[in-house]
Amino acid sequence: MEPTELGPSTYNDCFNAKKYLEDYYSMDPETKPMTIDTRFVITTLHRIFASGLIKGETMIELGAGPVLYHILSACDTFKKIYLTDYFDGNLRQIEKCLKKENDAFDWTPYMQYVCDLEGNRCTPEEKGEKIRSKVTLLKSDVTLANPLEPVSLPKVDFVMIGACLTCACKNEEEFTASLKNIVSLIKPGGYLFIEDCLEASYYIVGDIKFSVLSLKEEMVRRAVVKAGCAIDEFEIFRDSQDSVTRDDFDRESVFCLLAHKLRK
Numbered sequence: 001m002e003p004t005e006l007g008p009s010t011y012n013d014c015f016n017a018k019k020y021l022e023d024y025y026s027m028d029p030e031t032k033p034m035t036i037d038t039r040f041v042i043t044t045l046h047r048i049f050a051s052g053l054i055k056g057e058t059m060i061e062l063g064a065g066p067v068l069y070h071i072l073s074a075c076d077t078f079k080k081i082y083l084t085d086y087f088d089g090n091l092r093q094i095e096k097c098l099k100k101e102n103d104a105f106d107w108t109p110y111m112q113y114v115c116d117l118e119g120n121r122c123t124p125e126e127k128g129e130k131i132r133s134k135v136t137l138l139k140s141d142v143t144l145a146n147p148l149e150p151v152s153l154p155k156v157d158f159v160m161i162g163a164c165l166t167c168a169c170k171n172e173e174e175f176t177a178s179l180k181n182i183v184s185l186i187k188p189g190g191y192l193f194i195e196d197c198l199e200a201s202y203y204i205v206g207d208i209k210f211s212v213l214s215l216k217e218e219m220v221r222r223a224v225v226k227a228g229c230a231i232d233e234f235e236i237f238r239d240s241q242d243s244v245t246r247d248d249f250d251r252e253s254v255f256c257l258l259a260h261k262l263r264k
């Protein structure tokens, strides 16, 4: 199986949003638990939001794909949430969830997991309703100076991006430039959260092998600082016994980075 070219256009041509959800996010209580990578990201986000450090009115997620789990802790903090992606097919999958369509992917086990972490102060159904009342879907391209073009929003309090930059950028130069584009959306003093993998070269969805940019910790740190941010935490998680095997996704580790945009 030959890997695809790196870069956004591959996603319009080849990405099967439904298959991606099935391969990486479907769960079965008996046979398929939540992946260890996802658990790491969810618990990190829970801890950050429970600390009360991040506050504000508005957040954006870039490259959200067809995935809803990144905002499960953030949805209590923000009044307005923009979920964005390059590929319409991904946004359509999220729209199905927001509209409770019959064949929508079921995020209830993820909602239940976060509700449990939060001490069950709300039910998964209530969390789902909160999300429905706050989310707007938009197109994005992180390689553009304004990633939301043609939409222009006032700067926001928080931007997150998960497993996207390694798909959208071909080299360190593009990675650094895309990070600058992303940080331009944040208010001075606002926060950036990145979740991605280190030292990967591909992941597989169905019968398509997607190339990814192989990142190193130092490369990420350099780019975040160049984009005008100070790093608050950089947590790396390694596990070789994951339920998504390394045949599907050859990442060495997963990281979560929190940074704030410096006031000039």
Ligand SMILES: C[S@@+](CC[C@H](N)C(=O)[O-])C[C@H]1O[C@@H](n2cnc3c(N)ncnc32)[C@H](O)[C@@H]1O
Pocket (backbone or CB within 6 Å): 007, 008, 011, 015, 062, 063, 064, 065, 066, 067, 085, 086, 087, 090, 140, 141, 142, 143, 161, 162, 163, 164, 165, 167, 168
């Ligand atoms: C591996 S998926 C990650 C999806 C989701 N964030 C997750 O954590 O599972 C990569 C995502 O990046 C999106 N993407 C690729 N290039 C992009 C670009 N230039 N701008 C915005 N999104 C992009 C793809 O459409 C896809 O949804």
